[in-house]
Amino acid sequence: MLELLRKIVQEVSTAPDVDAVLGLIVRRIQRGMKTEVCSVFLLDAPSQRFVLRASQGLNRKAVGRVSLSSSEGIVGMVAKRAEPINLEDAETHPAFYLLKDTGEERFHAFLGVPIIHQKQVLGVLVVQQQNCRRYDEAEEAFLVTISAQLAGVIAHAQVTGAISKIAWKHQKSIDHRFEGIPGAPGVAIGRVVVVAPLADIDAVPEKATDDIAQEIARFETALERVRADIRKVSARLAKRLRHDEQALFEVYLRMLDDNALAGEVVAQIKQGNWAQGALSAVITSNARQFARMDDPYLRERATDVRDLGRRVLAYLQEESGSKRIELPENGILVADELSPAVLGEVSAEKLAGLVSVLGSGNSHAAILARSMGIPTVMGMVDLPYRQLDGREVILDGYSGRLYVDPSEELIQAYREVLREQEEVAAELATLNDLPAKTIDGSRMPLWVNTGLIADVSRSLERGAEGIGLYRTEIPFMVRDFFPSEYEQMQIYRRQLEAFAPLPVTMRTLDIGGDKALPYFPIKEENPFLGWRGIRVTLDHPEIFLVQIRAMLRANEGLGNLRIMLPMITSVNEVDEANNLLDRALIELQEEGYVVARPSVGVMIEVPAAVYQLRRFAKRVDFISVGSNDLTQYLLAVDRNNPRVAGLYVPYHPAVLKVLEDIAREARKDKLQVSICGEMAADPGGALLLMAMGYDALSMNATNLPRVKSTIRSVSMVQAKVLLDKVMRMDDADKIQALMTETMKSLGLSQLSSPVLPE
The missing domain is CATH 3.30.450.40 (GAF domain)
Known part of the structure; x- marks a missing residue:
């Protein structure tokens, strides 16, 4: 069986x-x-x-x-x-x-x-x-x-x-709708560009071609390069292999003959399929046939076919253009899995929306998308994305929907939503230079989370009062090797200069989990409970020291740097990091740099750290709650897994209880406490955090005006009454309903999701 x-x-x-x-x-x-x-x-x-x-x-x-x-x-x-x-x-x-x-x-x-x-x-x-x-x-x-x-x-x-059943071009459907998970709010209408992973036969998008001759030429060039590679390997191993083993290379070459796989691919191209799509179809079909065979030897040939296909595809992709992804106006990027590195390869001016087959609304790609203000849908596991390249779509980042080849009626309905969005944005823009102060005079500093250079100007325009989280891993992700100390120093200096004298909190390199470096891969069965954050950098002090030196040098003459340590679980990690910081400080001073020790803090994102706040208070200057990971670990929910995305609930009573406990414990030691998770970017969540006693809220620049408008519309007394009600409730859905009703009663419903077409 x-x-x-x-x-x-x-x-x-x-x-x-x-x-x-x-x-x-x-x-x-x-x-x-x-x-x-x-x-x-x-x-x-x-x-x-x-x-x-x-x-x-x-x-x-x-x-x-x-x-x-x-x-x-x-x-x-x-x-x-x-x-x-x-x-x-x-x-x-x-x-x-x-x-x-x-x-x-x-x-x-x-x-x-x-x-x-x-x-x-x-x-x-x-x-x-x-x-x-x-x-x-x-x-x-x-x-x-x-x-x-x-x-x-x-x-x-x-x-x-x-x-x-819908033709590749110029045909409307009946508003075919796909459901995903909201990643970043907003609406976009545009055309799809599918981003395929390198050398992945199963992820090649379907495209028609008008230039059959050129596609055949591209395929034959890639084919000849693969043949040359096989011959080189065969020649290099000739003396080490028996004759029958050497014959395997001849089998590979015969499989690429015009009468075999190559001929089938050319036939597909002549029918109007582009070279990569034709190759994918032929390789998949042949591999499937071999895989069905009962004979073990023939069944293994499926692996050979797919290996040859990947080799040819790699050369086709290499020949097809540069690393940068070309977008049309109002381009909507669709990928099997979005990553921060992919976002770094596209033109932000033309990018209207993002769709990811994998991941959830709490993945780092979604967080970056919210930071950039790009409507995003995640976790569209049933989306046949390979067939969408060039198709017109409506992306609804509020409800997590994607409409393929929408009708004119639906397009008009969503254009009205876009118009309403622009009106709300224009109204919020009038608050840019005003403080986030409640109607009874309580002041709440609003900081921003940044990672890309473009975040800086956007944040300052919207009245940010500092950076609560600068994700230093982003510059590492968009390169092919570790950036040098000088390169890092220049990047960090731009952030510090732009905000001086306002505080800039730089998190040390936080890789692992769902944040991988292409040149420093970390393969683990359970990456979120594995080698990530401070664990990586303390194991590689050469990486940590270079980064700390770059930060200290960048801060020379400015004095607004704060350094934050991620994924801390014990005082030993804090002590080790502090020792390395002191060492870097002494080295730089000996080299003639005028550098001073900045404020140092830790991220509270692991349950173990929650219960050591008083111990950390003796060693650091501030703490910052990373509510995204803290929620993930408290609820045992992988925030990148769309199957359990519905269980990731920021308003869960346990999460709210922990957040309140953290604020109370920090006050006992007069330790500054901020929060830089996505909960701070939610207008309702911001009210609860303010009432709990957090000293600053850090969020993406896109949501800052909404949070500011919310805070300016209530009194601290109202916020504390709301918090008291919420903390007596035991069901996350009921808490969410109360928050929605409260926003509506305060006349702030326009700061949440707009009324959307059904």
Whole structure:
């Protein structure tokens, strides 16, 4: 059964459309379970009926024609209950309903299991047999397992098939909508540019080409380069390999002949597919055929085919242009996984929106997008993104939706949302030079989180009073090697000079987790509980010292630098970092630099750090709460995983209790405490944090005007009354509802999400 399961999942995952997926499922299960019938009923959303979409054993003419509602038949009962039903003789069951013209009257034994994806019943998988008998526990367990494994594949195949029916160019759909997770608020209307990972055969976007000759020439150039590489390797290893082993290189070369893979690719290009897309289609198809074979030797050839494909693709991608991604006006970037490095390769002026198949609204890519003010949707796991290049879309960063080839009516509706956004932004701009002060006179300093140079001018324009978090890892991410001390010094100096004399808090290099350097990869089973933040830099004091020296040199003559240590869990880490700082300080002073020791603080983002605040207070000058990671660790929710994104709740009672405790403990030692997580960027969250007693709030520049407007519209008394209500509540959803209602009662609902088209 395990081998059968492996084969089914492997074959189905590479099937081109939903009909092929369903056909494979019913044929494989019917033969593998030695049952007489296997059928799949799928829910048709418009009619809300379960339609027979594939069958091996029933009358094929009935496929696509017969259907049941959720209140009809045993199939409907399986769907309604969302649990398996196993019957010795289906005809004797009160819910039995004979589907005419299917031929099922001959079959008595019945086993149906629901196909469930993201809590939604997509359909029902059924096996039947003529003899009256109950399917045994192993068979039922197998069918349940198959259903769970295939639910996501079927869901993806459904949306992929729907989008494939729309032509590549100049054709509107019926507002086909895909759901994701809101990453950064805002609306964008534009055309898609798909960013494919390097040498990933499965991620090549589909594109048509008008210049067939040029695409063939590009392919043949890449092909010849791969052939040359294989010949070089073969020659280099000639003396070390036996004759039969040497012959493997000849096999590789023959696979690239015009009569083999190369010929198929050229044929695809002649049909109008671009070279990379043609290569991807041919390699995927051939690899799939080999993978299905029973002979182990032939099955392994699938690996060879994919390896050759990756080699050719790498040269095609290298030849196709520079590293910088070219965008049209109002370009919407779609990637399998967004990263800060990708954002550094695009023109910010043309970038209108971002979509990531992987990740969640709390990933660092989403945080950067909010900082840049770019509408973003994350976690669109069912999006057939390879087919979207060049397509017109509407991106709704408020609700996490993407509309492909939208109708004119929907475009007009969203243009009205854009107009309202501009009106709110213009109104908020009048507050830029005003302080964040409550109506009863309480002052709340608003700082910004920065990482890109463009953040500086945007932040100052909007009245930022300092930098609460400068992400020093960003300059590291957009390079091909570690930046030198001088390069770092220049980068840091620009941030410090722009804000002087206002404080600039620089976090030491914080890599690991979801922040990787291409030239310093960290591969771990559980990266968020692994080698990251201060753990990396203390293990590599040469990296830490160079960065600290660069910061101290950049601060010469300015004096507004604050250094912050990330991912701190113990006093030993603080002591070690302080010792290295003192060493760097002495070295620079001996070299003739006029440098002074800056304020040093730690980030409170690990639960262990929460309970050592009093100890840290003896060693540092300030603390800053990183509420994003702290929430992640408290709730045991990977903030990059879209499957559990709904469990990442900033208004969780436990999170609010910890944040309040931190502020109270810091006050006992008169230790300055700020917060630089995304909760501070939420207008409602800012009110609660202000009432808790935080000394400063740090956020992305985009949200700063909204937070300022909120603070200027309330009194501290009102904020404390709200906090008191919230802290007595025990349900995150109810707290969220209260916050929404409070914003509405204060006349501040326009600072949250606008009214969106349905």
